[in-house]
Amino acid sequence: xxxxxxxxxxPIIPLILIFGCVGTAFATHDWDVQATLVxxxxxxxxxxxxxxxxxxxxxxxxxTDFQLADNGTKLMLEVTLHSPVNVPVTIKELSTEFAxxxxxxxxxxxxxxxxxxxxxxxxxxxxxxxxMQDTLTVPxxxxxxxxxxxxxxxxxxxxxxxxxxxxxxxx
Amino acid sequence: xxxESQKSDLLYRVNWPGIIAGLFTIALPFLGxxxxxxxxxxxxxxxxxxxxxxxxxxxxxxxxxLFLWITLGLKLAVVYLGVLLxxxxxxxxxxxxxxxxxxxxxxxxxxxxxLVVAFVxxxxxxxxxxxxxxxxxxxxxxxxxxxxxxxxxxxxGVEGMHLTIPIVMNFTQAFGIAVVxxxxxxxxxxxxxxxxxx
Numbered sequence: 001x002x003x004x005x006x007x008x009x010x011p012i013i014p015l016i017l018i019f020g021c022v023g024t025a026f027a028t029h030d031w032d033v034q035a036t037l038v039x040x041x042x043x044x045x046x047x048x049x050x051x052x053x054x055x056x057x058x059x060x061x062x063x064t065d066f067q068l069a070d071n072g073t074k075l076m077l078e079v080t081l082h083s084p085v086n087v088p089v090t091i092k093e094l095s096t097e098f099a100x101x102x103x104x105x106x107x108x109x110x111x112x113x114x115x116x117x118x119x120x121x122x123x124x125x126x127x128x129x130x131x132m133q134d135t136l137t138v139p140x141x142x143x144x145x146x147x148x149x150x151x152x153x154x155x156x157x158x159x160x161x162x163x164x165x166x167x168x169x170x171x
Numbered sequence: 172x173x174x175e176s177q178k179s180d181l182l183y184r185v186n187w188p189g190i191i192a193g194l195f196t197i198a199l200p201f202l203g204x205x206x207x208x209x210x211x212x213x214x215x216x217x218x219x220x221x222x223x224x225x226x227x228x229x230x231x232x233x234x235x236x237l238f239l240w241i242t243l244g245l246k247l248a249v250v251y252l253g254v255l256l257x258x259x260x261x262x263x264x265x266x267x268x269x270x271x272x273x274x275x276x277x278x279x280x281x282x283x284x285x286l287v288v289a290f291v292x293x294x295x296x297x298x299x300x301x302x303x304x305x306x307x308x309x310x311x312x313x314x315x316x317x318x319x320x321x322x323x324x325x326x327x328g329v330e331g332m333h334l335t336i337p338i339v340m341n342f343t344q345a346f347g348i349a350v351v352x353x354x355x356x357x358x359x360x361x362x363x364x365x366x367x368x369x
Contacts, residue, residue, distance in 0.1 A: 017248045021244030025241070159334070161335075
């Protein structure tokens with residue numbers, strides 16, 4: 001091969017390789033520009049996080065039970081969380097409060113809870129009742145009006161804090 | 172005596188930095204990604220190099236076919252440059268192929284440094300634009316992405332809701348090898364110039 005031919009061919013080969021690959025990309029996707037450029041839409045990947053058919057029939061947060069503990073000085077509220085999303089979620093903080101016989105009772109999640117992807121987790125919120133309330137009869141759960149709910153979720157290191165304000169109390 | 176002198180002349184004519192740079196250039200596309208970007212702890216991960224893109228959103232892999240093919244083309248092109256550099260560096264010993272060796276080394280030796288510079292410049296432009304974007308489109312938060320390396324936190328909030336996303340960016344070891352290889356390529360180019368012009 002003559003030197004002139006080598007001089008001509010050497011710089012062309014990388015261009016042939018790169019443009020050949022670009023051409024192949026379009027050819028293997030039926031010359032559809034969108035399919036070649038984007039492939040699977042990123043939004044579809046995001047969509048898989050919240051499936052169209054969720055296995056959660058009822059509410060995401062379900063208050064199941066409450067009980068008095070420590071001789072009636074502590075209130076324990078049982079909550080079941082049904083995760084509608086396809087990723088594991090950690091509940092870093094959950095607290096809520098309600099008014100009871102003129103006092104505000106704050107219920108908190110004592111420790112972080114991990115909720116599996118599309119799974120359920122049982123949460124126990126605990127809060128101290130005012131001392132003077134030792135003879136108090138706690139009204140039924142349905143009559144509680146929770147307020148000031150604070151929720152901190154951690155999804156893959158992304159923290160979402162939700163804070164609710166409003167009035168509430170035991171009716 | 173004459174034989175020894177010829178041998179030492181041959182050794183001198185071999186472009187040793189070119190041989191090393193050529194071998195590294197051939198290996199480079201297979202050493203992995205150069206730069207990594209992460210939102211949260213694996214929420215969004217993007218690893219980039221001119222030879223590949225790996226990205227995932229919440230563990231779901233996302234890719235563009237065009238990008239994959241372009242990076243394959245670049246991979247092949249860089250391997251080709253490595254082969255040229257290696258061949259040119261060895262071919263320098265042959266008197267009859269000096270011009271071809273010169274052509275091979277001259278063509279291939281500095282291309283990797285251009286690629287490294289273009290890669291870093293592209294990333295910088297992207298980060299500058301991304302940092303300006305919220306202000307330009309009137310989003311209710313400020314984006315302060317670190318410039319190529321570092322960590323920061325994206326905070327955004329509306330009434331009753333606050334979002335915090337840690338951001339981490341860093342170069343990988345493969346990028347360090349790319350920089351060293353690019354530098355060796357420049358040394359090889361200078362060596363070739365010095366040896367065959369003098």
